[in-house]
Amino acid sequence: MARRQPREPNRPELSREAVLRFIADNPGRTSKRDIAKAFGVKGDERIALKDLLADLQAEGVLAGGRKRFGVPGALPPVGVFEVRGRDDDGALLAEPVNWDEDESGERPRLPVVQDRAKTAAAGIGERILARVVEDEAGLRRAEVIRILERKRSLALGVFRTMPGGGGRVEPVERKQLEYSVRPGDTKDAEDGDLVEVEPGPRSRIGLPVGRIVDVVGSLKSERAISTIALHAYGIPHVFPKAVLDEAERAGPATMAHREDWRDLPLVTIDPADAKDHDDAVHAADDDDPANPGGMIVTVAIADVSWYVRPGTKLDGEARLRGNSVYFPDRVVPMLPERISNDLCSLREGVDRPALAVRMVIDANGEKRSHGFHRIMMKSHAKLAYEQAQAAIDGASGDVAPEIVETMLRPLWKAYRLVGHSRERRQPLDLDLPEKKIKLDAQGRVEKVVVPQRLDAHRLIEEFMILANVSAAETLEARRQALIYRAHDAPSLSKLESLRDFLRTLDIQLAKAGTLRPSHFNGILRQVKASEHENLVNEVVLRSQSQAVYTPENIGHFGLNLMRYAHFTSPIRRYADLVVHRALVTALSLGEGGLSREDEDNLEQTAEEISRAERRAMAAERDTVDRLIAHHLAERIGETFDGRVAGVTKAGLFVQLPTYGADGFVPISTLGNEFFHYDEVSHSLIGDRSGHGYRLGDPVEVRLKEALPLAGSMQFEMLSEPRELPRTTTSFHKSARRKRVGRTDKNVAAKVRKKR
Missing domain, CATH: 2.40.50.700 (OB fold (Dihydrolipoamide Acetyltransferase, E2P))
Structure with missing residues (x-):
C-alpha cells in the first residue's frame, strides 16, 4: 500500500470549496493538470482529486471534464463564438460554439462588441474569436479579437x-x-x-x-420565396425595436442653416407605385446675358442626413443594410418607413428639408457652374413617368395645363440641351431591356412585362447624373473625403476575349490603350437590328468591369465621366447618405455632417456597401428564378421559345424571353455527336457536323423539370443545331488541329524518351 505523502507547508487544502473557488477565479486554467498543480497534488492524492471532481460533476455544480472544468453556465475568458442574431437594439448576438446544453443548460447569447478600426465588421452566421468582458452592471459581452470564419456553412x-x-x-x-x-x-x-x-x-x-x-x-406565407433569398444571403430585414423607436421620435426639420425655397415649383416624377419620393426637379431659362440660350436646372434631394446622424442606431442599421433590396413581392428598405415614406419623402404640398443643387447649363448642354444649398422646399406636383410623358406628348390626361406649361415644358427643353452633351460624351449605350414581374394577390406570377422606356425616364436619369457629377466636383474642390461610384475600364484579359469573339463576326475592336465607350457603341451600332444584336450586347456587357464604391477616384468608364459620386438616393443607398454628410461638412451647412470617425472608416464603409449591393443583386436574381420556376412547375412537358443566354462546358443556359428566367440543357442531351465548347465564339459545336448552338441563338425547348425551391429548371433541346458562321467553325477546327498537333508531338516526345 502506497504511503500518503506528507503535506507541504503553505500548500492549499484540497477541498470542494477550494476547488470551486479556484475554477471560478481562474477560468483560463481549469484542466485536471492545472488543478493538481495549484493544490500540489502528487502520488495517490490524484485519486482523491479525481473522486472529488467526479462528485462535483454528479452534483451538477461542475461541468466539463475532457480538457477543462468549469462552473455550469460559465464562459471561458477567450473563446470561439458564432454570431446568431441581433437584439432589440440591433446589436449582434453571439453564442459560444463549444457548449454542452445537457450539462450547462441553454447556450448564452452575448452582445458583440467590435472596434471597426481594428477588425472587419462581423456578420450573422460568422465565427469569431472573442474575449468575454463584464461591465460595471455585470453584463457580459463578447469583444471581437478577430473573425475566424466568414459566413458559417449553415x-x-x-x-x-x-x-x-x-x-x-x-x-x-x-x-x-x-x-x-x-x-x-x-x-x-x-x-x-x-x-x-x-x-x-x-x-x-x-x-x-x-x-x-x-x-x-x-x-x-405569400412572401415565402423572397424570405428564402433574405436568409440565404443574410440580408437584415426586420428593424430592431430601438431603431424603430429612434425613427418614431424624429420630428420635423427646422429652418436652421436653410434657405426657403418653398415657392420654387419643384415637381417629383417617379414610378406610379412609388411610396417614397426622394428627388424633385425644376428648370427655367437663364436670364443671364452672358449665357444666351442657357437654362438653370435644379435637383432637390431629400435631406436624410438631417434625420440619420452618425453614431445613431438608425445610422448603424442603415450602414448594415447598405441599400434597399427590391423583390417582386416586397421591398426591404434601408430606413424605417417613418423616415423613408414620411419625413424624407418629398410629398406634394408638404414642407420638406432637402439638399439642392442649382446647375447652370449653356446652349450646348454643357454645365457652366453649380452650387449646393440646404433648403426647405415644397413639391408643387407629384407625377408618374407615364403621366408626365402623356402630358408633354399632348395626350388628354389629368395633368393641369399650367403644370405642363410652367413645369414640364421647361424640363423637356433642358433635357434636349443636356442630350447634346450626352451625345458628345458618348457613354456606353447597351440595349438590354429590363423585365418586371407582376404578382397576383396570392403572391404568384401573373405576368412578366418589359416597361416602356420613355423620355420621362431618360430626363430624370440625365438630371440625376448631372447632380452626381456636381457633388463629386464640389467635394474634390473642397478637398473633402468622399465615396465615389467608380467603374473601371475592362480588364486586358476580358478585352482580349471580346476581341477574339468579335473577330468571329468579322468585327474589329480598337487596341486597349485607346478604348473609349464610343468604340463599344460603334460595335453595337454595327449589329443593330441584325441577328447578332442580342448576342453582341450580352458579350459586351460581360466584358465590362463591375462598378464599386471606393474613396479612390478612378472615374466611371461606362458613363465616360472623370468623377462621379452617388448623391441622389440617400433614402435607399448608404453611399448617397455619406456624400450628403460630406457636402454638409465641406460647405458648413449645419448639423448632420460627416464625423471624423466616418472619414477615417471610408474605405471600410465603401467595401461593406459594395458587398451589400452585390448581395442584394444576387438575392433579387435568385428570387426571380424561384418565382418563375414555381410559376412553370405545373407546365412540365410544354414547349417554349427561348434564347441561348449562356454557354458552358457542361451545357447551355436557355432564357425564356417571356419570363426572363433561365433553364439548363445538359450537353449530354444535345444529340448523337460529341459537342466541343468553343470559349472564344461562345458556342457548342458538333464534332462531326460542325453545326452547333451559340450564345444568343433563338431555340425551342421543352420543360423537363422545375424545382421551385431551388429556382432551377431543366430543358430538353428541340431545335436542331444550326450551321454556324464560317469564321466560328474555321476557328474551332483550327483550334482542334492545334490541340491534336500538340498531342501528337507530346506522344512522339514520350516515345523518344522511352527509347
Whole structure:
C-alpha cells in the first residue's frame, strides 16, 4: 500500500470549496493538470482529486471534464463564438460554439462588441474569436479579437416531418444536399417550415445528418420565396425595436442653416407605385446675358442626413443594410418607413428639408457652374413617368395645363440641351431591356412585362447624373473625403476575349490603350437590328468591369465621366447618405455632417456597401428564378421559345424571353455527336457536323423539370443545331488541329524518351 505523502507547508487544502473557488477565479486554467498543480497534488492524492471532481460533476455544480472544468453556465475568458442574431437594439448576438446544453443548460447569447478600426465588421452566421468582458452592471459581452470564419456553412431548407419523429430537410439552393434530422434536433420545427440546418459528420450510407439551429418561418406565407433569398444571403430585414423607436421620435426639420425655397415649383416624377419620393426637379431659362440660350436646372434631394446622424442606431442599421433590396413581392428598405415614406419623402404640398443643387447649363448642354444649398422646399406636383410623358406628348390626361406649361415644358427643353452633351460624351449605350414581374394577390406570377422606356425616364436619369457629377466636383474642390461610384475600364484579359469573339463576326475592336465607350457603341451600332444584336450586347456587357464604391477616384468608364459620386438616393443607398454628410461638412451647412470617425472608416464603409449591393443583386436574381420556376412547375412537358443566354462546358443556359428566367440543357442531351465548347465564339459545336448552338441563338425547348425551391429548371433541346458562321467553325477546327498537333508531338516526345 502506497504511503500518503506528507503535506507541504503553505500548500492549499484540497477541498470542494477550494476547488470551486479556484475554477471560478481562474477560468483560463481549469484542466485536471492545472488543478493538481495549484493544490500540489502528487502520488495517490490524484485519486482523491479525481473522486472529488467526479462528485462535483454528479452534483451538477461542475461541468466539463475532457480538457477543462468549469462552473455550469460559465464562459471561458477567450473563446470561439458564432454570431446568431441581433437584439432589440440591433446589436449582434453571439453564442459560444463549444457548449454542452445537457450539462450547462441553454447556450448564452452575448452582445458583440467590435472596434471597426481594428477588425472587419462581423456578420450573422460568422465565427469569431472573442474575449468575454463584464461591465460595471455585470453584463457580459463578447469583444471581437478577430473573425475566424466568414459566413458559417449553415444550409437553408424546408423541414419535412417523418413518422416516428425527426424528419428531413429539402434543399432550397442548387447543388445543396438533403439532410436527415434526428427527433431531438428539430427545434420544434413543423412540416413546411423554412429552417437553417447545421451539417453534422458525414456517413458513408444514408442521408447526411444535420441539426436545426433556427426556424425561419413557414413557406405557406405569400412572401415565402423572397424570405428564402433574405436568409440565404443574410440580408437584415426586420428593424430592431430601438431603431424603430429612434425613427418614431424624429420630428420635423427646422429652418436652421436653410434657405426657403418653398415657392420654387419643384415637381417629383417617379414610378406610379412609388411610396417614397426622394428627388424633385425644376428648370427655367437663364436670364443671364452672358449665357444666351442657357437654362438653370435644379435637383432637390431629400435631406436624410438631417434625420440619420452618425453614431445613431438608425445610422448603424442603415450602414448594415447598405441599400434597399427590391423583390417582386416586397421591398426591404434601408430606413424605417417613418423616415423613408414620411419625413424624407418629398410629398406634394408638404414642407420638406432637402439638399439642392442649382446647375447652370449653356446652349450646348454643357454645365457652366453649380452650387449646393440646404433648403426647405415644397413639391408643387407629384407625377408618374407615364403621366408626365402623356402630358408633354399632348395626350388628354389629368395633368393641369399650367403644370405642363410652367413645369414640364421647361424640363423637356433642358433635357434636349443636356442630350447634346450626352451625345458628345458618348457613354456606353447597351440595349438590354429590363423585365418586371407582376404578382397576383396570392403572391404568384401573373405576368412578366418589359416597361416602356420613355423620355420621362431618360430626363430624370440625365438630371440625376448631372447632380452626381456636381457633388463629386464640389467635394474634390473642397478637398473633402468622399465615396465615389467608380467603374473601371475592362480588364486586358476580358478585352482580349471580346476581341477574339468579335473577330468571329468579322468585327474589329480598337487596341486597349485607346478604348473609349464610343468604340463599344460603334460595335453595337454595327449589329443593330441584325441577328447578332442580342448576342453582341450580352458579350459586351460581360466584358465590362463591375462598378464599386471606393474613396479612390478612378472615374466611371461606362458613363465616360472623370468623377462621379452617388448623391441622389440617400433614402435607399448608404453611399448617397455619406456624400450628403460630406457636402454638409465641406460647405458648413449645419448639423448632420460627416464625423471624423466616418472619414477615417471610408474605405471600410465603401467595401461593406459594395458587398451589400452585390448581395442584394444576387438575392433579387435568385428570387426571380424561384418565382418563375414555381410559376412553370405545373407546365412540365410544354414547349417554349427561348434564347441561348449562356454557354458552358457542361451545357447551355436557355432564357425564356417571356419570363426572363433561365433553364439548363445538359450537353449530354444535345444529340448523337460529341459537342466541343468553343470559349472564344461562345458556342457548342458538333464534332462531326460542325453545326452547333451559340450564345444568343433563338431555340425551342421543352420543360423537363422545375424545382421551385431551388429556382432551377431543366430543358430538353428541340431545335436542331444550326450551321454556324464560317469564321466560328474555321476557328474551332483550327483550334482542334492545334490541340491534336500538340498531342501528337507530346506522344512522339514520350516515345523518344522511352527509347
